Amino acid sequence: MTLDRENISNRLAAVSYIADRDIATALWLMEFLKRPLLLEGEAGVGKTEVAKALAAVHGAELIRLQCYEGLDQNAALYEWNYQRQLLAIKTREGENAETIEEHIFSERYLLERPLLAAIRRTAPPVLLVDEIDRADEEFEAFLLELLSDFQITIPELGTVKAITIPRVVLTSNGTRELSDALRRRCLYHYVDFPDVDREARIIMARLPGVETTLALQIARLVNAIRKEDLRKVPGVAETLDWAATLAGLGLHDLRQEPEAIHETMMCLLKTHEDRSRLTREVTERLLGKVA
Amino acid sequence: MQAAQRIAEFARVLRHNGFRVGLGETRDALAIMASPAGARPSSLQSALRALFCATHSDWEKFDEIFSAFWHGRDMRTAQVVSGIGTPRASRNVGEAKAQGLGQPDHAQRGEGDAAGGHGRREGASVAENLATKDLRHVTDPAEVAATHALAARLARSMRARLVRREQVRRRGRRLDLRRTIHRNISHGGTLIELAWRRRKIKPLRLVILLDASGSMELYTAFFVRFLHGVVDAFHEAEAFVFHTRLAHVSPSLRDRDVARAVDKLSLMALGIGGGTRIGESLATFNRWHARRVINSRTAVMIVSDGYDTGEPERLGAEMRRLRRRCRRIVWLNPLIGWRDYSPQARGMQAALPYVDLFAPAHNLESLAALEPYLARI
Numbered sequence: 001m002t003l004d005r006e007n008i009s010n011r012l013a014a015v016s017y018i019a020d021r022d023i024a025t026a027l028w029l030m031e032f033l034k035r036p037l038l039l040e041g042e043a044g045v046g047k048t049e050v051a052k053a054l055a056a057v058h059g060a061e062l063i064r065l066q067c068y069e070g071l072d073q074n075a076a077l078y079e080w081n082y083q084r085q086l087l088a089i090k091t092r093e094g095e096n097a098e099t100i101e102e103h104i105f106s107e108r109y110l111l112e113r114p115l116l117a118a119i120r121r122t123a124p125p126v127l128l129v130d131e132i133d134r135a136d137e138e139f140e141a142f143l144l145e146l147l148s149d150f151q152i153t154i155p156e157l158g159t160v161k162a163i164t165i166p167r168v169v170l171t172s173n174g175t176r177e178l179s180d181a182l183r184r185r186c187l188y189h190y191v192d193f194p195d196v197d198r199e200a201r202i203i204m205a206r207l208p209g210v211e212t213t214l215a216l217q218i219a220r221l222v223n224a225i226r227k228e229d230l231r232k233v234p235g236v237a238e239t240l241d242w243a244a245t246l247a248g249l250g251l252h253d254l255r256q257e258p259e260a261i262h263e264t265m266m267c268l269l270k271t272h273e274d275r276s277r278l279t280r281e282v283t284e285r286l287l288g289k290v291a
Numbered sequence: 292m293q294a295a296q297r298i299a300e301f302a303r304v305l306r307h308n309g310f311r312v313g314l315g316e317t318r319d320a321l322a323i324m325a326s327p328a329g330a331r332p333s334s335l336q337s338a339l340r341a342l343f344c345a346t347h348s349d350w351e352k353f354d355e356i357f358s359a360f361w362h363g364r365d366m367r368t369a370q371v372v373s374g375i376g377t378p379r380a381s382r383n384v385g386e387a388k389a390q391g392l393g394q395p396d397h398a399q400r401g402e403g404d405a406a407g408g409h410g411r412r413e414g415a416s417v418a419e420n421l422a423t424k425d426l427r428h429v430t431d432p433a434e435v436a437a438t439h440a441l442a443a444r445l446a447r448s449m450r451a452r453l454v455r456r457e458q459v460r461r462r463g464r465r466l467d468l469r470r471t472i473h474r475n476i477s478h479g480g481t482l483i484e485l486a487w488r489r490r491k492i493k494p495l496r497l498v499i500l501l502d503a504s505g506s507m508e509l510y511t512a513f514f515v516r517f518l519h520g521v522v523d524a525f526h527e528a529e530a531f532v533f534h535t536r537l538a539h540v541s542p543s544l545r546d547r548d549v550a551r552a553v554d555k556l557s558l559m560a561l562g563i564g565g566g567t568r569i570g571e572s573l574a575t576f577n578r579w580h581a582r583r584v585i586n587s588r589t590a591v592m593i594v595s596d597g598y599d600t601g602e603p604e605r606l607g608a609e610m611r612r613l614r615r616r617c618r619r620i621v622w623l624n625p626l627i628g629w630r631d632y633s634p635q636a637r638g639m640q641a642a643l644p645y646v647d648l649f650a651p652a653h654n655l656e657s658l659a660a661l662e663p664y665l666a667r668i
Contacts, residue, residue, distance in 0.1 A: 005327070005328060025337040026341040028328070029323070032326060033342070040346075040347055082476075174582075180311055180345070183346065184311060184313060184316075187341045187342055188344040188345050188349070190344075
């Protein structure tokens with residue numbers, strides 16, 4: 001079932017993901033060309049959210065593989081349940097060795113890890129390979145193989161072919177350069193911080209209690225803060241936290257209480273250096289510009 | 292077929308601008324053209340962008356190239372991708388942009404390139420001329436060549452030493468139960484062989500910032516060689532050149548052809564006179580590159596004489612920020628090798644508190660002395 005682009009935008013909106021046009025196109029293209037999608041962008045721009053929204057759009061299960069340094073196939077693909085195997089061996093002591101072996105290397109003792117799970121579902125899930133740049137290069141190569149063949153060989157069991165082809169979304173924060181082969185294999189989308197309008201709409205979609213004026217003011221101010229020279233630029237999640245805080249304080253207009261803004265700035269700025277950089281004066285100047 | 296031809300042509304233009312576009316992409320692009328998305332230029336643009344781009348820099352270049360190619364064959368075409376007809380030239384423009392360079396340098400490059408082997412010889416001679424002035428007492432061409440070879444080899448040996456560290460540790464600190472049990476299934480579950488876990492030691496990452504200003508002229512050619520050796524051999528190395536601004540040069544250094552790679556950089560180093568803005572260059576680095584190229588196992592090596600025409604306070608502040616991010620800062624100052632040198636330059640004074648190792652770099656020996664230091668980090 002191939003959805004057209006408008007349809008995807010509408011459905012994204014229905015699951016309260018405010019998409020820009022480009023991302024809707026990329027998601028449509030994923031369907032159309034059956035290629036994985038590689039998302040890059042700064043931390044906190046909502047890369048992971050894209051995958052969640054995609055899963056929601058298709059009503060599919062989201063299977064997430066969080067990558068980390070030293071991630072190996074055992075943690076990503078499958079693992080035998082050794083404890084149970086040992087028990088089985090002990091309880092069947094004295095039986096024919098071959099029978100035992102056949103028994104303990106059966107599906108019952110197989111632990112599915114995300115990658116295996118993703119290709120064995122009956123309905124195609126969304127496989128999110130999060131922060132692929134943190135995994136080692138060997139793992140990347142392995143993943144590439146999986147993404148082109150969609151089959152896995154388990155020496156004791158044989159080859160497991162994909163029942164359905166999952167929709168694959170990869171994200172990267174750019175802590176390491178990814179291989180050209182992987183980049184070539186994927187569609188690419190660079191996720192930027194949302195512009196003011198979109199961010200305001202995101203705030204309103206997620207926090208129904210926030211009024212339009214306040215949401216717009218918050219989005220504008222955050223946008224201005226992002227342009228300051230900061231160590232950790234606040235992401236969308238931070239904006240939402242802050243918006244929730246301000247709404248919780250009962251604010252309807254940012255100008256109403258500049259003091260509260262400065263005091264709640266901890267929602268946005270997470271390092272001491274940034275905190276001391278955005279002094280009261282700077283906040284007021286920014287506020288004067290946007291509100 | 293018209294559409295197929297246009298797409299193929301577009302793919303070619305992209306390729307010349309440094310995109311990695313294969314046949315698979317071209318085929319998919321045709322499928323997109325035939326689909327509903329191909330009907331409107333705006334949706335076609337975003338679809339093709341997702342398909343053809345592979346990196347952030349592609350992403351940023353794409354729109355320009357797209358509109359030049361599809362929207363107008365007028366002035367804009369000529370400006371943006373000046374060489375749709377002459378692929379070589381357009382490629383060089385693309386590179387020039389990527390390096391933040393002016394075009395004149397690369398006009399020369401294009402010619403050298405077209406001339407093939409001749410261009411290479413020219414490149415080498417540029418480097419040699421510089422090197423003759425360099426390392427003050429090395430003048431004989433054979434000696435110069437030897438010096439360069441040595442610099443390259445030194446860079447390689449440094450890398451070998453560092454990477455080997457990964458394999459030294461045999462025993463781990465923690466027992467890996469899962470592996471142990473797995474390994475002992477053949478013993479009927481009785482644990483005989485033990486499997487250990489050890490922390491994987493990642494090789495040191497080296498980031499080199501080379502000052503290519505006029506005051507460093509004597510040493511630039513030599514260090515560019517060294518840079519090439521390091522970037523080429525180190526898996527994890529990044530190189531930047533700065534004078535009044537900062538340029539990321541690793542991509543051009545990865546050219547296997549030493550002469551050509553060095554040529555690109557020599558031209559770059561030569562092209563700019565004027566002062567050095569170390570502080571500002573570091574600020575650019577901290578702001579735009581640091582997060583990508585620096586991890587907790589990164590040594591930053593700054594090669595500069597410390598003559599900064601910017602404000603020392605700025606340099607100090609940027610050094611402080613850099614210091615917090617990386618593992619070690621090594622400052623190589625060729626002037627230390629000179630007799631009676633003491634770091635009086637104001638910029639140098641401002642930077643010194645944040646430097647872990649302040650070392651001479653006026654000859655090969657002093658560079659070789661660095662190796663054990665880096666290996667210990």
